[in-house]
């Protein structure tokens with residue numbers, strides 16, 4: 001398997017999951033501006049949408065979408081606890097969080113990275129993020145991770161997206177449980193390993 005990534009981008013979530021699961025994944029760095037891999041290959045030939053994460057499987061069509069790539073990786077190690085097994089009610093709770101993170105957080109953060117985003121849009125997104133983070137903070141009350149004491153793929157995704165806060169000037173300090181969550185996840189060896197492998201630590 002090859003995981004196409006860009007340092008610190010949302011592809012960090014599946015990278016963390018691969019490390020947590022102990023999977024052997026080849027990392028391929030992509031320049032998102034030029035759509036070239038580090039080796040100079042055309043990334044659009046792999047994913048015509050030109051975005052990471054993209055997981056290339058031997059002899060198959062690549063899997064895209066962060067919320068799905070993390071599930072595919074976790075399912076390669078069903079006993080890892082990263083994603084409850086098919087049919088278990090708890091699996092849908094994790095999938096609910098993945099959808100929430102993707103649609104309510106990830107895509108609300110993205111416009112901050114685009115120089116063409118109008119200030120009014122940034123302000124509206126900041127207000128929405130504050131409301132959504134209030135919800136997340138309440139859910140994290142009295143628990144280490146989103147669904148309890150067990151780290152799942154949703155935690156990897158949430159941690160990755162909220163890690164962007166410092167780059168876009170979004171203040172996490174009102175959200176005490178979220179701040180504690182960020183520190184807890186940062187302390188996981190698989191997370192630190194992923195940061196080192198992406199040249200971020």
Ligand SMILES: N[C@@H](CCC(=O)N[C@@H](CS)C(=O)NCC(=O)O)C(=O)O
Nearest residue numbers: 009010032050051052053065066067
């Ligand atoms: N729908 C995709 C979006 C992924 C995405 O936005 N990736 C960003 C990095 S976090 C990217 O590669 N942007 C470059 C581009 O869209 O050209 C997903 O959910 O995984």
